[in-house]
Amino acid sequence: MLTLKNQFSDREELVAYVRSLAPWAEGRQSIILGGRQQAEIKLHTLDPIAYATTRNYGDGSVSRLSPYIHHGVLSLNEVRNHALILCKQPEQITKFIQELAWRDFWQRALSQNPEWAWKDIEPYKTGFNAEAYADLLPEDIAQGRTTVGCIDAFILELLQTGYIHNHARMYLASYIIHFRRIKWQAGARWFLQHLLDGDVASNNLSWQWVASTYSNKPYIFNLENVDKYFGKQVDTTAKHNRVLDASYEELHLQLFPNVRLKV
Amino acid sequence: MTKQPLILLHEESLRNSHPIFLFAPKETQVIYVWDDEYVLRSGYSLKRLIFIYETLCEMKVDILRGSTRDILQEISPSVVYIPTTNNGHLLEMIRSVEKFFPVEMVEDEPFVNLKKTMHYKRFFQYWSKVEKAASLQQGGQNA
Numbered sequence: 001m002l003t004l005k006n007q008f009s010d011r012e013e014l015v016a017y018v019r020s021l022a023p024w025a026e027g028r029q030s031i032i033l034g035g036r037q038q039a040e041i042k043l044h045t046l047d048p049i050a051y052a053t054t055r056n057y058g059d060g061s062v063s064r065l066s067p068y069i070h071h072g073v074l075s076l077n078e079v080r081n082h083a084l085i086l087c088k089q090p091e092q093i094t095k096f097i098q099e100l101a102w103r104d105f106w107q108r109a110l111s112q113n114p115e116w117a118w119k120d121i122e123p124y125k126t127g128f129n130a131e132a133y134a135d136l137l138p139e140d141i142a143q144g145r146t147t148v149g150c151i152d153a154f155i156l157e158l159l160q161t162g163y164i165h166n167h168a169r170m171y172l173a174s175y176i177i178h179f180r181r182i183k184w185q186a187g188a189r190w191f192l193q194h195l196l197d198g199d200v201a202s203n204n205l206s207w208q209w210v211a212s213t214y215s216n217k218p219y220i221f222n223l224e225n226v227d228k229y230f231g232k233q234v235d236t237t238a239k240h241n242r243v244l245d246a247s248y249e250e251l252h253l254q255l256f257p258n259v260r261l262k263v
Numbered sequence: 264m265t266k267q268p269l270i271l272l273h274e275e276s277l278r279n280s281h282p283i284f285l286f287a288p289k290e291t292q293v294i295y296v297w298d299d300e301y302v303l304r305s306g307y308s309l310k311r312l313i314f315i316y317e318t319l320c321e322m323k324v325d326i327l328r329g330s331t332r333d334i335l336q337e338i339s340p341s342v343v344y345i346p347t348t349n350n351g352h353l354l355e356m357i358r359s360v361e362k363f364f365p366v367e368m369v370e371d372e373p374f375v376n377l378k379k380t381m382h383y384k385r386f387f388q389y390w391s392k393v394e395k396a397a398s399l400q401q402g403g404q405n406a
Binding site for chain 1 (some may be wrong): 277279281313322336389394398399400
């Protein structure tokens, strides 16, 4: 048994030390720092009231607390208690509390049903059975070289920082499962490799929700939607995102030809 | 030598105020095991491992490298306190510890308390039951 070092002169030294412990681990360090001090700094910049109206936008007031919550650095209880202090009425922050509740829900759901972590909870509602989906994540997705502009931007952010906006996670999951017809498990495994907040319950059950194996219909999106919410952050030109540049009706016909569109 | 209790932290419980520190007797040794087999199996990228390590460095915990089972056999604790988790890899590790030592699992503080058990199938069924408590300090437990 070897006691490992816990004091370093700077972050570079710590990074080199961890790399020496796990030379097989891919990639580099994130700009996002671990630790309770960083968690408290982020907690004190929280704006749960603005979250209600801006959370879906790439530059919205999202908390970015999830890496700290996943590692137990902050408890959901502590974050909720702090958010309540920042408002006059709890109704002002219902959306934020609901977001915390989603995490609590995922945890409870997986604890009650451990097999849901990797097995389809329900059949796909896409007109295809599970066998129609590929098992492995293609290399162009893993490297962020799909040639779909906004998708590649989201992937590179994931690979570099280990964090992407929740809305971007849904776009990526939908692209992988429905536009590329790859099993949700392949995407979920890849997210767990990279996301600093990668949590089997929240991550895998969200992938199942997008896939439609844990919801009533598949989640899809189009370029217009990405442009509305992330137009300032990523390339949303039609020229670089052709596969996404269509109406929802057109995409539905193209992606799920065996399922009649409900109007 | 008298056997002593031990707190075994894992990657989902990295907080000095976790209830496990009140649950276990005072002065209980706290360890985090850097288990190469577990780390390799997790498939985590370097940035995830660095985030965990940075967090550990701010805590009062001995970071020990080796196989979890071998390290525990060397320490030979009277009881091992472990924070609850639903992570399959961690649960496997915990089951392997349970074969050799008494284990007490300790829950983190709750977001809300649900008195009745329910089937966690769709979020809004759950939300309709917890919304009121979730919007109160301490999940309404002080009310």
